[in-house]
Amino acid sequence: MCGIVGAIGARNITPVLVEGLKRLEYRGYDSCGVAVLQDGQLRRSRSTQRVAELEAQAASDGISSTLGIAHTRWATHGAPAVHNAHPHFSHGPGADAATAKPGRLAMVHNGIIENHEELRRELQAKGYVFLSQTDTEVIAHLIDHLYDGDLFAAVKAATQRLTGAYAIAAFHRDEPQRVIGARHGSPLVMGVGGADSSERFLASDAMALAGVTDQIVYLEEGDVVDLQPGRHWIEHIAPGASEHVRMDAADRPVRTVTAHSGAVELGPYRHYMQKEIFEQPRAIADTLEGVESITPTLFGADAEAVFGQIDRVLILACGTSYYSGSTAKYWLESIAKIPTQVEIASEYRYRDSVPDARTLVVTISQSGETADTIAALKHARGLGMEQTLTICNVSTSAMVRECKLNYVTRAGVEIGVASTKAFTTQLAALFLLTLTLAKLRGHLSPEAEAQHLKDLRHLPAALQAVLALEPQVVAWAEAFARKDNALFLGRGLHYPIGLEGALKLKEISYIHAEAYPAGELKHGPLALVTAEMPVVVVAPNDVLLEKLKSNMQEVKARGGELYVCADGDTQIHAEAGIHVIRMPEHYGALSPILHVVPLQLLAYHTACAKGTDVDKPRNLAKSVTVE
Structure with a gap:
């Protein structure tokens, strides 16, 4: 979702800000903007177009400075419109809503402020003028109201008044050598060094700083950071505390992070989604690299002890990751013989459930920053379930830091909003978890282990054969591009x-x-089936095949058009009303990893035929960092 980039240094940092936004485009957005302190005045450019248009607009506006912030916005409060786009300026008492000039403070914000209406009323009563419908503008005015010559102090005081989630970057007209950041519930990182050692950066994702610096500090919940040329410091407020505590630099170490900037090049493909579908054989191979045997240490040094303390599994995830967890439930219960529950993270934390301390809580997330899943994880831990494991694609993510154990998939950077290679690598990791628990519980013979490992190693070649069906x-x-509805079975x-x-x-x-x-x-x-409702059928040669064939006949008898992804030995043949794509081979328990690929390709090519924005579909974001 929304992306933040901030910078302070000795050179013109506007190109750095814009390039950072380009690297965050994959997260999804509907407006963007950049603000700088130029000749003692706040200046900005904002757009509801792509970052490329913002770049041209900023150049035309002559935006140039050694200090600034930038943002891509995914609309929550207020429609996607220029007046709602970030950065926002403060407009203090006496400002005219029609002709309001830039105030003293500029800021950007990711997250959602739950008490914004209460704060808005309070600030309006003090004479503040609101020019947008966003909750973010409330923060700008609140910081301005609390400002008394020290922006760091004002931001700290403001965070004590905010309820909800936020990552903030702000600067003030009267302090031209300072950018302040803060985070609670939304990710924020700091970059150190760049063109020279004096530069400092803020970003919602280390990817934004690829090619600028690889020296990254991961800010924790409750951190407020003060960036100045050549130095920075952090203060932290713990949950339930009333005051910020100054942190020694060693408490937030600088890490060397390679953001793989080259991985975002499109190459010969039409879209990133197509590229990522075809990268799946390599992604699976990379994810399984080094797996020579099934051992708990695949998930961390303490995994054997943790796995010895659990009797059941609870999987928490959202969207595509929820479906990978739903697939894993079948594996875990049939192979490892362990009771497994799969919960939509955004629902789990708001319902009464029955906790069991002997539960392994497994979170699944592509980014490792999914707000609902992190909140559900914390809720589960609050109920006394302390044995935690995450499967995600980012080794430095909040979820990895929050969980005792982890398996980091190696899908590489995924730009397309619709997840593909992240999904299949999650399945590979979950299958390894299944085998590990099965082995520890005495349900995996040496012969079965050897066969499963052989099948895993063959997956990349099997995926290549499926991709050849494109x-x-x-x-x-x-045919699908002419339809309005479809059914999948x-x-x-x-x-x-x-x-x-x-x-x-x-x-x-x-x-x-x-x-x-x-x-x-x-x-x-x-009741929905007609000739205008295509029905896609996933038809592996398993124990349910004959039942599935009967279901297909029910569709055909009602005039439905069947599109079947069938294993070669299923004896399902193309005829009037039945279209068949024959899978290269039956793959047993790992069959879901192969059968999803034709469905990915079907969605991709249908979207191409309809002319939609494949990589950035409307209303959606890649990394869902708000509730």
């Missing part, structure tokens, strides 16, 4: 794959799609 998927996509551990396929089609083609367990057809969705 031309057949393109033909399907041409699967059974057993392939039902979550149907859910993931429907989600992909919805996300990027804007075609309404939903998935059902095929056995549920007669309980409602069969």
Whole structure:
């Protein structure tokens, strides 16, 4: 979601700010802006177009300074419009809403302020003029109201009044050598050095600083940071505390972080999503690199002790990650014989549940910064479930730092909003977790372990064979692009794959799609089936195949058009009303990792045929860092 970049140094940092926003475009946004302190005055450019248009506008406006902040906004409070775009300026008592000139303070904000209406009323009563519908402008006015010559002190005082989540970057007209940052519930990092050792940076993601600096400080919950040329310091307020505590520099170490800037190059592909679909064989190989045997140490030095203290598994995740967890439930219960519950993170924390201290809490997230999942993790720990493990794609993320154990997938940077390679690498990691728990619980023989490892090593080659089916998927996509609705069917551990396929089609083609367990057809969705409702069927050769064939006949009898991804030995053949793509081989328990790929390609090529913005679908964000 929203992205922050801030910088202070001796050179013109406007190009650094804009380039940082470009690197954060993958997160999703609907407006963007940059603000600097230039000749003693606050100046800004804002746009509801792409960052490239903002760059041209800033150049035309002559925006240039050694200090500034920039932002990409994903709208929450207030429509996507220039007046709601960040950065926001303070407009103190006496300002005219129609002709208000830039005030003393500029700021950007990620997150949601839950008590913004109360603060807005209070500040309006003091004469502050609001020019937007955002909750962010409330913070700008609040800091301005509390300012008494020390911006660091004003920001600290303001954070004591805020309820909700935030990452903040701000500067003040009267302190031209200072940028202040603060975080609570939204990620924020600091960069040290750059063109020279005096430069300091803020960003919501280290990716924004790729190519500028690899020296990164990960700010913790409750940190407020003061950036000045050649120096910085941090103060921290712990949960429940009333005062900030000055931190020694060693308490927030500078880490060398390689952000893999080259990984974001598009290369010969039309879109990042297509590139990332075709990167899956390599991503799986990288994720499994070094796995020679099934051992708890794959998940951390303390994993064997932790796994010895658990009797059940609770998986917390959102979106695509929730579907990977739903698939893993079948593996964990059938192979490891361990009871497993999968919860949508945003729902779990708000319902009464029955905690069990002997539960392994597993969080799944591409970014490791998903706000709902982090909050659900903290809620589970608050209920006494302290054995935690995360599976995510970012080794330096908040989720890795919050959990005792982790398995970091090596999918590489994923730019497209619709997740593909992050999903399949999550499945690979979850399968390793399944085998590890099965082995520790006495349910994995040496022969079975050897066969599973052999199958895992063959996955990259098997995925290449599935990707070769792309031309057949393109033909399907041409038909789907003319439809308004679609139905996806699967059974057993392939039902979550149907859910993931429907989600992909919805996300990027804007075609309404939903998935059902095929056995549920007669309980409602069969009423929707007509010749205008294409029905996609995931058809592996497993124990439920004959049941699935009967479900397909129910669709055909109602005039439905079937599109079937079938294993070669299923005896499902193309005929009138049945279109078949034959998978290269049956892959047993790992079949979901292969069967999802044609569904990814179907969504991608359908979106291409409809001409939608594949990598940045409307209303969606890559990294969901607000509740």
